[in-house]
Amino acid sequence: MAAHARRSNRPLGWVMFGTGGFLVAFFFPIHILLTGVLQPLGWVPTPDQHHMLTLLENPITRIYLAILLIFAFWHAGYRLRDTICDALGVRALDFPIMLVCFIGAAAGTVATLWMLLTVP
Amino acid sequence: METSSTNAQSGAIGILDETIVLEIARFHPEKDTEPSYDSFEVPLRSDWMVLDALNYVKDHLDGSLAYRWSCRMGICGSCGMMVNGVPRLTCETLLTSVAPGPVRIGPLDHFTVVKDLVIEMDEFMGKLQKVRPWIVRKDNYQPKREFIQTPAQLEVFKQYSLCINCMLCYAACPVFGLDPSFTGPAALALAERYNLDSRDQGAAERTDILSQHDGIWDCTVIGECSEVCPKHVDPSMAIQQYKIDATKDWFKTWLMPWGNK
Numbered sequence: 177m178a179a180h181a182r183r184s185n186r187p188l189g190w191v192m193f194g195t196g197g198f199l200v201a202f203f204f205p206i207h208i209l210l211t212g213v214l215q216p217l218g219w220v221p222t223p224d225q226h227h228m229l230t231l232l233e234n235p236i237t238r239i240y241l242a243i244l245l246i247f248a249f250w251h252a253g254y255r256l257r258d259t260i261c262d263a264l265g266v267r268a269l270d271f272p273i274m275l276v277c278f279i280g281a282a283a284g285t286v287a288t289l290w291m292l293l294t295v296p
Numbered sequence: 297m298e299t300s301s302t303n304a305q306s307g308a309i310g311i312l313d314e315t316i317v318l319e320i321a322r323f324h325p326e327k328d329t330e331p332s333y334d335s336f337e338v339p340l341r342s343d344w345m346v347l348d349a350l351n352y353v354k355d356h357l358d359g360s361l362a363y364r365w366s367c368r369m370g371i372c373g374s375c376g377m378m379v380n381g382v383p384r385l386t387c388e389t390l391l392t393s394v395a396p397g398p399v400r401i402g403p404l405d406h407f408t409v410v411k412d413l414v415i416e417m418d419e420f421m422g423k424l425q426k427v428r429p430w431i432v433r434k435d436n437y438q439p440k441r442e443f444i445q446t447p448a449q450l451e452v453f454k455q456y457s458l459c460i461n462c463m464l465c466y467a468a469c470p471v472f473g474l475d476p477s478f479t480g481p482a483a484l485a486l487a488e489r490y491n492l493d494s495r496d497q498g499a500a501e502r503t504d505i506l507s508q509h510d511g512i513w514d515c516t517v518i519g520e521c522s523e524v525c526p527k528h529v530d531p532s533m534a535i536q537q538y539k540i541d542a543t544k545d546w547f548k549t550w551l552m553p554w555g556n557k
Contacts, residue, residue: 186513187546190539258516267475 189254189278196251199244229296238292245288253281316340316391317398318349320361323409331409333400334358340395347375347386350401350413363413370526373462377413378402383464383524404467406476420463423479426505427487432498449494456489456534458527465521465531471514478514479506481521481531488534491541499541507542515539 215222223231231237257277261267315337323331336357338349347365354361365375368387375386380400391399407415465481472478487506491499506512515535522532 184507184509184511184513185546186509187507187539187543190513191543262470262474262516265474 189250192247192250192281193254196247196249196254200248200251203244204248232292232295242288242292246285249281249284249288250278252284253277256280314340314395316349316395318353319398319400320350320353320413321400321402321409322361322412323403324411325409331402335398340391340397342390342392344391345387346377346379346384346389346391346394346399346401349391349399350386361413362411371460373460376404376462376464376467378405378467383467385462385464385526388526404463406467406469406473407463415463417463419476420461420466420480420482423483424461424486426479427483427490428498428502428505429483429486429490431490431493431496432501433495434497443495445494452494453489453492456485456492456529456531459485459489459525459529459531460527462526464524464526468520468524470518470520471516475510475514477510479511481515481535482529484512484515484538485529485531485534488538491538500545503542503545506538507546512538512542 210220214220254277257270257274260273260277261270266273316339318336318338319333320336321331322328322334336353338352338357341348344352345368347368350361350363350365354363363375363377365387366372367374370385370388373385376383377386378384378401379386379389380394383404386401401413403409403413403415407417407420410416459482461482463482466472469478469481472480484506487502490496491502512535515532517532517536519532522528522530525531
């Protein structure tokens with residue numbers, strides 16, 4: 177169907193964007209509050225590196241971090257693409273801008289997975 | 297230029313002993329290359345809307361002023377204009393709410409101006425038509441009586457059926473401003489209105505049209521359309537709902553191509 181063929185492929189990116197947006201809005205404030213405010217103020221104990229690595233030994237922690245960070249990268253890539261296109265008025269350059277943004281998100285994904293898989 | 301006098305009627309209901317200055321955009325397509333602004337001093341009455349002040353200008357100060365209006369009660373959607381840079385229905389904007397002035401009144405942003413405050417609507421009407429805003433039946437069913445619809449089924453789409461086509465959402469939408477090919481908030485909300493209607497079977501046809509690049513996916517969820525909508529239609533929400541359905545449809549198409557159509 178011709179009309180079918182012209183359908184945008186945006187749904188794939190949008191799912192990553194929407195999921196990432198939800199996760200970032202829901203979980204990032206908790207992390208920022210804990211590690212950026214409460215721990216520096218001494219209101220909650222600050223774990224040392226040994227404790228953090230022990231926490232990372234649990235596969236659930238790694239899966240949680242992988243999901244949170246990877247979707248956050250794709251959320252950022254999708255939003256950055258629209259922001260650059262509209263703020264600079266360069267929608268005609270959407271494709272190369274999309275490529276740069278999504279390659280950045282893919283690089284973030286690879287880096288996240290590499291770190292989570294290689295940390296002892 | 298005349299200066300109106302309200303003192304003579306001072307004491308009557310709605311009369312304030314004040315005036316307010318309107319700066320109204322003027323553009324004559326056969327004479328002007330750029331719009332300019334003319335100032336008019338009109339009575340500031342507590343019971344006047346901005347539209348009443350424009351009518352005063354038309355009746356008493358400058359009969360050549362061109363603008364659209366009809367019902368004066370927020371139903372016809374004709375009198376949408378930029379009031380101090382914000383898209384508003386002038387028949388629902390109290391003059392005192394923009395006092396002390398001066399009040400800058402211009403044609404709706406993002407549209408071609410025909411004359412003064414009158415904008416070209418053909419493109420918008422084309423977008424409305426494009427989304428097939430009517431009940432589509434695949435079965436060519438010719439009902440001998442009304443379709444039965446429960447109050448709950450009506451409630452699902454009722455909000456999106458309240459649009460009066462005033463085009464304020466288009467004037468507020470930065471995406472439409474940057475890319476006029478964007479189908480836009482009102483047309484997409486109208487499409488969702490029919491998609492959600494229990495009597496309609498045209499969702500797939502509309503998705504073929506609206507899931508293209510200039511359809512729902514151009515929307516970047518800025519939400520200004522919903523902010524300015526005088527009928528609280530919330531087109532932004534309609535578009536996001538539509539995105540969810542289009543996404544499900546897209547995944548179904550790619551993951552289960554045999555199940556499509």
